[in-house]
Amino acid sequence: MENFLSADRIRTRFSQAMSAMYQQEVPQYGTLMQLVATVNERTLDADCALKDRLTAADEIDRLNIERHGAIRVGTADELATLRQLFAVMGMSPVGYYDLSQAGVPVHSTAFRPVDDAALRRNPFRVFTSLLRPELIDDPALREKATTILAARDIFTPRCRALLRVHQEQGGFTADQAEAFVTEALETFRWHAHSPVDSQTYQALNQQHRLIADVVCFPGCHINHLTPRTLDIDRVQQLMPSRGIDPKTLIEGPPRRQVPILLRQTSFRALEEAIIFQDGHPGTHTARFGEIEQRGVALTPKGRALYDRLLSEAGSGQDNEQHQQHLAAIFRDFPDDETTLRQQGLAWFHYRLSEKGMMTPPAQGESLDTLIAQGRVVADPIVYEDFLPVSAAGIFQSNLGDQAQVRSAGQASRQAFEAALGCEVLDEMALYEARQQRSLAQCGLRPA
Numbered sequence: 001m002e003n004f005l006s007a008d009r010i011r012t013r014f015s016q017a018m019s020a021m022y023q024q025e026v027p028q029y030g031t032l033m034q035l036v037a038t039v040n041e042r043t044l045d046a047d048c049a050l051k052d053r054l055t056a057a058d059e060i061d062r063l064n065i066e067r068h069g070a071i072r073v074g075t076a077d078e079l080a081t082l083r084q085l086f087a088v089m090g091m092s093p094v095g096y097y098d099l100s101q102a103g104v105p106v107h108s109t110a111f112r113p114v115d116d117a118a119l120r121r122n123p124f125r126v127f128t129s130l131l132r133p134e135l136i137d138d139p140a141l142r143e144k145a146t147t148i149l150a151a152r153d154i155f156t157p158r159c160r161a162l163l164r165v166h167q168e169q170g171g172f173t174a175d176q177a178e179a180f181v182t183e184a185l186e187t188f189r190w191h192a193h194s195p196v197d198s199q200t201y202q203a204l205n206q207q208h209r210l211i212a213d214v215v216c217f218p219g220c221h222i223n224h225l226t227p228r229t230l231d232i233d234r235v236q237q238l239m240p241s242r243g244i245d246p247k248t249l250i251e252g253p254p255r256r257q258v259p260i261l262l263r264q265t266s267f268r269a270l271e272e273a274i275i276f277q278d279g280h281p282g283t284h285t286a287r288f289g290e291i292e293q294r295g296v297a298l299t300p301k302g303r304a305l306y307d308r309l310l311s312e313a314g315s316g317q318d319n320e321q322h323q324q325h326l327a328a329i330f331r332d333f334p335d336d337e338t339t340l341r342q343q344g345l346a347w348f349h350y351r352l353s354e355k356g357m358m359t360p361p362a363q364g365e366s367l368d369t370l371i372a373q374g375r376v377v378a379d380p381i382v383y384e385d386f387l388p389v390s391a392a393g394i395f396q397s398n399l400g401d402q403a404q405v406r407s408a409g410q411a412s413r414q415a416f417e418a419a420l421g422c423e424v425l426d427e428m429a430l431y432e433a434r435q436q437r438s439l440a441q442c443g444l445r446p447a
């Protein structure tokens with residue numbers, strides 16, 4: 001049916017509606033967005049090479065609409081329904097993240113678009129965590145949490161009905177898509193009224209703040225949204241001047257000539273007033289804002305080097321010192337595109353230049369020669385995923401810096417996939433396939 005709205009359009013409509021709602025709910029997020037837009041503009045003005053680069057790679061247009069969000073759910077049914085909801089927007093579950101190692105009783109995936117064209121249009125991602133009730137030690141409390149979760153439906157009846165329509169029709173008309181965005185948004189809205197009594201909340205909160213956050217609300221409120229910045233150090237520096245209190249450390253790799261993976265920082269979660277089911281007033285700390293700077297995706301070899309250097313560097317108490325220390329440790333990580341490419345540390349997208357189109361690659365010509373002659377251009381492939389160690393650091397925005405690290409169960413990817421109703425996609429396979437496709441399009445044999 002050609003009069004269906006594309007999944008890309010629905011995703012963009014949804015991510016815009018989500019952003020508008022969150023700016024209303026958490027005005028500081030709007031302030032952060034403005035700051036990011038200003039810094040991005042200045043960075044591009046000051047760096048023509050970067051601007052040309054992003055323009056040529058078709059990255060400029062997506063910059064200001066680009067963001068990710070995060071949610072946490074309580075049951076397999078909720079996760080499986082979210083899978084259908086995000087599928088309508090062209091988003092698939094990619095990657096498995098075990099956060100229990102960092103003392104957070106959840107495991108997660110990222111719903112995001114996967115094909116090149118969709119990523120170019122709008123790479124909106126939602127980091128989605130599933131509570132692991134088996135990590136609640138007290139059996140009575142575990143039972144209670146499970147009962148509360150089983151009784152709620154975080155989706156509106158109309159949303160569920162529309163999901164069925166989508167499955168039958170294989171798409172949405174413009175009107176149906178509009179209704180769907182409105183209904184789907186309800187699942188992610190903040191509720192100042194908790195359907196549990198204050199005692200239950202206190203008990204769950206004492207087990208772990210995240211458990212209370214998942215169990216004690218009628219929906220899975222969006223807990224942060226994250227615009228993409230071109231200069232995270234600058235935004236971190238400027239946040240206090242806009243009345244925003246950033247977390248201490250920027251997570252991830254240090255600042256580099258060639259940015260790799262993902263650097264992130266956030267502001268501390270707000271203390272918000274809530275009313276419990278028994279009428280008692282209270283507060284809940286869950287929602288914050290975050291920024292991210294994305295770099296090139298690493299191959300398994302590059303990732304292994306990243307993981308080794310990151311763990312060697314450890315953590316710190318002061319951002320400036322920590323960044324200097326990181327930079328020193330990361331001297332062992334090549335910092336120019338040619339070496340990253342030749343050593344197979346990062347993924348690249350290859351394309352023919354105008355010269356290359358006039359004189360296409362012939363059999364036997366090496367990639368290095370073609371690049372040196374300016375006939376083939378290698379653009380870094382942007383990392384579209386998340387980092388478990390950084391994610392654990394971001395969860396702390398919620399938990400306070402002195403958060404308790406607790407022992408945790410085994411990673412359970414199978415249990416997560418059973419709840420989801422399908423396997424998660426392997427992000428490395430996706431990057432590799434993209435690189436291979438681009439080589440094939442240049443008329444080159446995959447490396």
Ligand code: OOG
Nearest residue numbers: 070127386390391394395
């Ligand atoms: C998710 C934290 C992970 C990120 O950017 O790494 C995340 C959460 O707090 O629910 O969003």
Ligand code: NI
Nearest residue numbers: 070226290394
């Ligand atoms: Ni995030």
